[in-house]
Amino acid sequence: MTSDHxxxxxxxxxxxxxxxxxxxxxxxxxxxxxxxCFPTLNEEKTIAKEIIIMRSELVLKSPLIDEILVxxxxxxxxxxxxxxxxxxxxxxxxxxxxxxPEKYKGKGENLWKALYVAKGDIIVYxxxxxxxxxxRFAYGLIGPLLLKKDIKFTKAFxxxxxxxxxxxxxxxxxxxxxxxxTRPLFSLLYPGLAQIIQPLSGEYAAYRxxxxxxxxxxxxxxxxxxxxxxxxxxxxxxxxxxxxxxxxHRNQDTLALGRMSFSILHTFFKFAQNRKLIALNQPLHDRxxxxxxxxxxxxxxxxxxxxxxxxxxxELETYRKRFPKRKKAFKAASGP
Numbered sequence: 001m002t003s004d005h006x007x008x009x010x011x012x013x014x015x016x017x018x019x020x021x022x023x024x025x026x027x028x029x030x031x032x033x034x035x036x037c038f039p040t041l042n043e044e045k046t047i048a049k050e051i052i053i054m055r056s057e058l059v060l061k062s063p064l065i066d067e068i069l070v071x072x073x074x075x076x077x078x079x080x081x082x083x084x085x086x087x088x089x090x091x092x093x094x095x096x097x098x099x100x101p102e103k104y105k106g107k108g109e110n111l112w113k114a115l116y117v118a119k120g121d122i123i124v125y126x127x128x129x130x131x132x133x134x135x136r137f138a139y140g141l142i143g144p145l146l147l148k149k150d151i152k153f154t155k156a157f158x159x160x161x162x163x164x165x166x167x168x169x170x171x172x173x174x175x176x177x178x179x180x181x182t183r184p185l186f187s188l189l190y191p192g193l194a195q196i197i198q199p200l201s202g203e204y205a206a207y208r209x210x211x212x213x214x215x216x217x218x219x220x221x222x223x224x225x226x227x228x229x230x231x232x233x234x235x236x237x238x239x240x241x242x243x244x245x246x247x248x249h250r251n252q253d254t255l256a257l258g259r260m261s262f263s264i265l266h267t268f269f270k271f272a273q274n275r276k277l278i279a280l281n282q283p284l285h286d287r288x289x290x291x292x293x294x295x296x297x298x299x300x301x302x303x304x305x306x307x308x309x310x311x312x313x314x315e316l317e318t319y320r321k322r323f324p325k326r327k328k329a330f331k332a333a334s335g336p
Contacts, residue, residue, distance in 0.1 A: 017143025221267030
């Protein structure tokens with residue numbers, strides 16, 4: 001297999017799946033259900049439009065999606081009431097699985113808990129800060145899962161113009177952490193994954209049977225950890241990537257990208273160590289020191305990484321009771 005074989009055979013454009021009637025027909029023939037989940041934290045400016053478009057186009061007009069969920073981390077703005085007003089089923093992350101002794105905050109926590117409350121056989125995750133939202137963001141990811149027999153996980157990629165505070169859209173930029181951190185790491189130890197154009201994109205979809213067997217880092221490392229584990233357990237051929245054209249969203253400053261990079265590096269090295277691909281002679285430090293200039297003085301700013309990881313959802317007895325079909329899968333995976 002050539003190094004770019006997967007790139008050529010498992011890369012699609014959203015327009016390949018624009019026949020929504022066909023997708024609905026196949027979904028119904030296979031007796032599948034689809035859940036769309038938005039993890040949120042203070043997204044009042046964008047969440048209403050996202051829900052309106054998805055509900056109008058993919059629930060009412062073409063019933064490809066069976067439910068729209070918002071899993072909120074504790075927004076202090078109007079995200080929650082707005083999402084409810086426009087028809088989403090809204091859950092506060094802390095209220096899901098309240099019997100758990102730990103309560104974490106982070107995107108990965110929301111994604112993991114979405115598995116518990118979502119009913120679908122296919123789960124679609126979309127970020128809630130997309131300014132140019134279009135229903136292609138969902139059907140483009142669902143399409144390969146319905147039409148391609150062996151594909152179980154789909155990942156988005158797109159142009160990422162940077163939106164300036166002035167409202168000016170620059171046609172290039174974005175993806176800095178991917179090109180400076182994630183792709184070089186993949187190239188070192190998992191070169192197959194380097195073919196994924198945007199490994200950190202927040203838009204992806206998968207069958208429940210894949211997602212509920214994964215560990216979920218609760219923070220910025222969730223996308224990296226997800227790709228590493230799927231690749232390690234099932235191989236690259238169960239994955240596909242879909243060109244969604246263009247995505248405009250809120251961009252983060254360099255310090256925030258540094259914190260993201262730190263979390264990704266931590267996730268990657270822990271995974272590689274657990275798989276015995278590398279040996280670390282000491283534990284990884286979990287404190288990032290950054291510097292900000294104030295009146296010509298550089299002031300240190302410390303960020304403490306909270307590297308909690310949620311176990312595969314299928315390991316929770318309450319989840320298996322909620323989804324009895326997955327109980328059989330758990331027994332099979334656990335052995336006699």
